[in-house]
Amino acid sequence: MKLFFSKTDSIYKILKILEKIPSNKQVEIAIDSEHAFFDNQRWGRQVQEIINTRQLNIVFKAEKNFNRTYFEQVGLRVLEQKQRPIVKILRTLGLFLFDSKRFHLLTQNKQQYLTYLIFGLEVVVGLALLWVVLLFFMPSATVTLLPAQNSEDIIYNFRYYPQGFQGLSGVIRQLSIPYQTGSIRYQYQMSISTDNIHHISNPSEGTVKIYNRTPNKFDLLANTKFIASDGTIFVSREPISIPAGAPDKASELKVKLTASEYDEAGNLIGVRGNIARGSKLTIKNIKESYLLTKIWAEAIEDFKGGSTTSLGIVSEKDHAILRQKLTDSVYQNKLATVKQQFQQKNAVVFLSSPLVKTTIENIIIDGKIGDKATSLKGYAQVSFSFLYVNWEDLMNAFSEYVRARQADSIHLISIDPNSLSFLYENLKSETLVAQFSGENSQIGSNALYILPTKVSILQGYDFKRDIKGILPSIKNLVSGKTVSETQKLIQSYPEISSSSIDLGLFGGDRLPTVKSRISVKVSE
Structure with missing residues (x-):
C-alpha cells in the first residue's frame, strides 16, 4: 500500500490517516518535500509515537536529501536506496564517529541482529577500556632472570668415516662423523747463494781533515786505521805526523784515506766506503781519539770509487742443496700451507701429518750447472691431499652427545667454535671393507679414524621446560616482598x-601482593 500527501494536505489529515492504517499492513508513504511537515521535528515525533503505539509497518520515501535527513533525525524508517558499498560503509562510519545518537536510532529502527551485535561490542569495548585503566593504576612488577651458565670441556673419541660409506649401520656403534677428502696444489719458491762465490772489491778514496785538541804530537805509521760509526775501516797509505794542539784550538792536518776490503765485522765494505762529506772517523788504538774523542777526522769531500763485484759459478752441489732445501721446506710447512690455502667455508681440516699426503710433482731450478751466477732460484710444485669435516656435522654430533648425557633439566646453550681441537697424538685408524657410492683413491678413502675431539660448551638450566617449577615458585615467594628481599631470595x-x-610506572620498593600483577621472565 502506498500513500502520497501533497503540500496542501494538512498535518491533521496525515495523523488521522495513520491512525486508521491496519497494523498488519505494509505501507509506503511519500510526503511532498515542500510540505509544512518538514518545518518542525515535532510532527515527525508524533508520527513516530503513532507508529510505535500501533506497531505499524511504515516506511517513508524521501524525495530529497533534507527529507531523508529529517526522517532519520526523528527516527522514522526511510526507504532504502541502492548505494555503492563503499559509500554506505563510509556513511555509517561517519555517523558512528560524529553522530552517535543518530547512528543508534537508525540501528535500533532496523531491528536486525546487527543492532544487538553493535551494542554488545560497545559493552565489551567499554569493559576492556575500564580494565586497561584499572591495570594502569594497579601496581605491577616484572622480574627478569638471567640464567647461570656453566662451561665444560668435552672430549669424545668420535669415529670419522669416509663420506659415501655404505652399510654403516651395525659397523660403527659410537657417535660418528663423515669426513671428505680435498686437495690443493701449491708452488714453493726459494733462493740460495751459490757455494763458490768470489768477490772483487774496489776501495773508495777521499780526503779527511784530522783535528787534535791535545798538547801532544802523534807520529803514525802507514796503514793506520780510521773507524767510522758503522765499523767501516779506512787506512792511510803514508805515515802521518799530527801536530800538537790546544784545548781551545785544535791543530789541523789533511790526509788522504782509502777504504779497507773488510769492516770490523768481517763484511765486505765495497760501496759502503763511499761516505759523505762531514762523516766523522776516529783513530783506533789511540785512546785520546777512540775513547776520549779529543782527536778525530772529518771527511771534507764525498768519498768515491767504492764498489763490489761478485762472481760465481752454478755447480751440481748447488743444485743438490737447493733441491734438498725445497723438499725440507715442503714437509716442514705442509700443515701451515694446507691451513692457509684451505678456503672452504664452514669446514674444518685435519691438520695432522699422517692425514696430509704430500706429493712433490716437480722441482724446477733456474740456472744450469756451469752458469755464471751468485744466486740460484728454485720452485717446487706440490699437491696435498687431506681430510676435512663439515662444521655442521661436528656440531650435530656434539649436540647429540650432550643431549644423551645431560639431565632433563639442563639444556645446551652454545658450543664455542674457537675451542675445537683434535688430539692427534691419540689418533688411531682402522680399515673399512665396504662399498662406496663412488670411486675414491685419495688418502683416507677406506679408513675409519678414531680421533679424540675436544670442545668447550655452555649449558644451563632449561627454563622453557622448567622441570623444577622455579618460575611459579619465585612468583609465589616474592609477592609482597621488598626489592632487596626479592633479589636475596632469587640469589x-x-x-x-x-x-x-x-616496578612499573609508579615505582616503589615493594612488589605487588596480587600474584597476577607479577611477571617473571627469563632473559635469553
Whole structure:
C-alpha cells in the first residue's frame, strides 16, 4: 500500500490517516518535500509515537536529501536506496564517529541482529577500556632472570668415516662423523747463494781533515786505521805526523784515506766506503781519539770509487742443496700451507701429518750447472691431499652427545667454535671393507679414524621446560616482598646468575601482593 500527501494536505489529515492504517499492513508513504511537515521535528515525533503505539509497518520515501535527513533525525524508517558499498560503509562510519545518537536510532529502527551485535561490542569495548585503566593504576612488577651458565670441556673419541660409506649401520656403534677428502696444489719458491762465490772489491778514496785538541804530537805509521760509526775501516797509505794542539784550538792536518776490503765485522765494505762529506772517523788504538774523542777526522769531500763485484759459478752441489732445501721446506710447512690455502667455508681440516699426503710433482731450478751466477732460484710444485669435516656435522654430533648425557633439566646453550681441537697424538685408524657410492683413491678413502675431539660448551638450566617449577615458585615467594628481599631470595637459586626488577610506572620498593600483577621472565 502506498500513500502520497501533497503540500496542501494538512498535518491533521496525515495523523488521522495513520491512525486508521491496519497494523498488519505494509505501507509506503511519500510526503511532498515542500510540505509544512518538514518545518518542525515535532510532527515527525508524533508520527513516530503513532507508529510505535500501533506497531505499524511504515516506511517513508524521501524525495530529497533534507527529507531523508529529517526522517532519520526523528527516527522514522526511510526507504532504502541502492548505494555503492563503499559509500554506505563510509556513511555509517561517519555517523558512528560524529553522530552517535543518530547512528543508534537508525540501528535500533532496523531491528536486525546487527543492532544487538553493535551494542554488545560497545559493552565489551567499554569493559576492556575500564580494565586497561584499572591495570594502569594497579601496581605491577616484572622480574627478569638471567640464567647461570656453566662451561665444560668435552672430549669424545668420535669415529670419522669416509663420506659415501655404505652399510654403516651395525659397523660403527659410537657417535660418528663423515669426513671428505680435498686437495690443493701449491708452488714453493726459494733462493740460495751459490757455494763458490768470489768477490772483487774496489776501495773508495777521499780526503779527511784530522783535528787534535791535545798538547801532544802523534807520529803514525802507514796503514793506520780510521773507524767510522758503522765499523767501516779506512787506512792511510803514508805515515802521518799530527801536530800538537790546544784545548781551545785544535791543530789541523789533511790526509788522504782509502777504504779497507773488510769492516770490523768481517763484511765486505765495497760501496759502503763511499761516505759523505762531514762523516766523522776516529783513530783506533789511540785512546785520546777512540775513547776520549779529543782527536778525530772529518771527511771534507764525498768519498768515491767504492764498489763490489761478485762472481760465481752454478755447480751440481748447488743444485743438490737447493733441491734438498725445497723438499725440507715442503714437509716442514705442509700443515701451515694446507691451513692457509684451505678456503672452504664452514669446514674444518685435519691438520695432522699422517692425514696430509704430500706429493712433490716437480722441482724446477733456474740456472744450469756451469752458469755464471751468485744466486740460484728454485720452485717446487706440490699437491696435498687431506681430510676435512663439515662444521655442521661436528656440531650435530656434539649436540647429540650432550643431549644423551645431560639431565632433563639442563639444556645446551652454545658450543664455542674457537675451542675445537683434535688430539692427534691419540689418533688411531682402522680399515673399512665396504662399498662406496663412488670411486675414491685419495688418502683416507677406506679408513675409519678414531680421533679424540675436544670442545668447550655452555649449558644451563632449561627454563622453557622448567622441570623444577622455579618460575611459579619465585612468583609465589616474592609477592609482597621488598626489592632487596626479592633479589636475596632469587640469589639462593643456583640456576640463576642475576636478576633485575622493574616496578612499573609508579615505582616503589615493594612488589605487588596480587600474584597476577607479577611477571617473571627469563632473559635469553
